[in-house]
Amino acid sequence: MTAPASTRPDEDLAADVARPWNVVLWNDPVNLTEYVVFVLRKLFGHSLEKATKLTMQVHHGGRAVVASGPREKSEFDCYRLHHHGLWATLEK
Amino acid sequence: MGDARKVSDLFESTPDGVLAHFSDAERDFLIQLLELLADVGSAAGDPAAARLDPVVYPDDPLAEEEYRRLMRSEIDEARVADRSAYQMVLESKGDVTMSFPEAEAVMRVVGEGRLALAARLGIRVEGDTETLDKDDRSALDYLAYVQGNLIEVLSTRLPSI
Numbered sequence: 563m564t565a566p567a568s569t570r571p572d573e574d575l576a577a578d579v580a581r582p583w584n585v586v587l588w589n590d591p592v593n594l595t596e597y598v599v600f601v602l603r604k605l606f607g608h609s610l611e612k613a614t615k616l617t618m619q620v621h622h623g624g625r626a627v628v629a630s631g632p633r634e635k636s637e638f639d640c641y642r643l644h645h646h647g648l649w650a651t652l653e654k
Numbered sequence: 655m656g657d658a659r660k661v662s663d664l665f666e667s668t669p670d671g672v673l674a675h676f677s678d679a680e681r682d683f684l685i686q687l688l689e690l691l692a693d694v695g696s697a698a699g700d701p702a703a704a705r706l707d708p709v710v711y712p713d714d715p716l717a718e719e720e721y722r723r724l725m726r727s728e729i730d731e732a733r734v735a736d737r738s739a740y741q742m743v744l745e746s747k748g749d750v751t752m753s754f755p756e757a758e759a760v761m762r763v764v765g766e767g768r769l770a771l772a773a774r775l776g777i778r779v780e781g782d783t784e785t786l787d788k789d790d791r792s793a794l795d796y797l798a799y800v801q802g803n804l805i806e807v808l809s810t811r812l813p814s815i
Contacts, residue, residue: 591780594801596805644708646765
């Protein structure tokens with residue numbers, strides 16, 4: 563048994579739980595630019611323009627947040643990107 | 655990220671799917687990717703395994719372990735399905751019409767094969783391909799050509815937004 567908590571969870575913790583997870587796509591030297599654009603359009607329904615912008619952000623800046631949301635959905639997004647050979651991680 | 659060659663004589667979009675015209679030499683080369691992919695992860699520290707299954711939670715080993723536990727079978731099943739479709743297409747004699755999902759599976763397997771090959775050849779950053787010998791470079795370029803052509807055909811099916 564544990565003693566009752568003497569304080570309520572602090573606001574930082576509550577805010578952390580509510581914060582969405584970001585799906586981060588990383589640059590790699592092998593995947594074709596047009597393949598990354600295709601996958602982002604197909605998986606996330608992005609327009610050609612948005613998918614191209616994100617792909618260029620990854621290519622030149624090394625990374626981009628391509629989706630965000632609750633943990634389970636973000637894990638599924640990560641899985642789908644990995645299934646397509648893209649390098650993705652999760653972060654808050 | 656590199657660029658695909660813009661020649662498009664390998665695939666044709668038809669109402670039923672994608673018609674592929676592979677030569678026997680192309681089939682012989684492409685079918686070898688299945689052997690390469692089946693071997694990924696068979697040796698400890700295989701860079702191809704790390705590349706095909708990137709860590710999802712780099713700073714949280716427990717969350718990573720949980721993710722692997724939950725998703726392992728799903729990842730494996732998706733790959734088995736893709737590779738079966740790939741094998742079926744490449745073992746067909748003559749021109750073969752792939753359904754659109756089959757064409758996507760072929761596109762993914764070619765991409766995975768390219769990633770695995772590049773990882774084992776030590777390609778880590780842009781420019782590393784410059785140091786490859788001619789044969790290795792031709793193999794990666796040819797796979798890029800196949801994948802690029804398929805992307806071109808399959809992109810026409812995405813909503814034009």
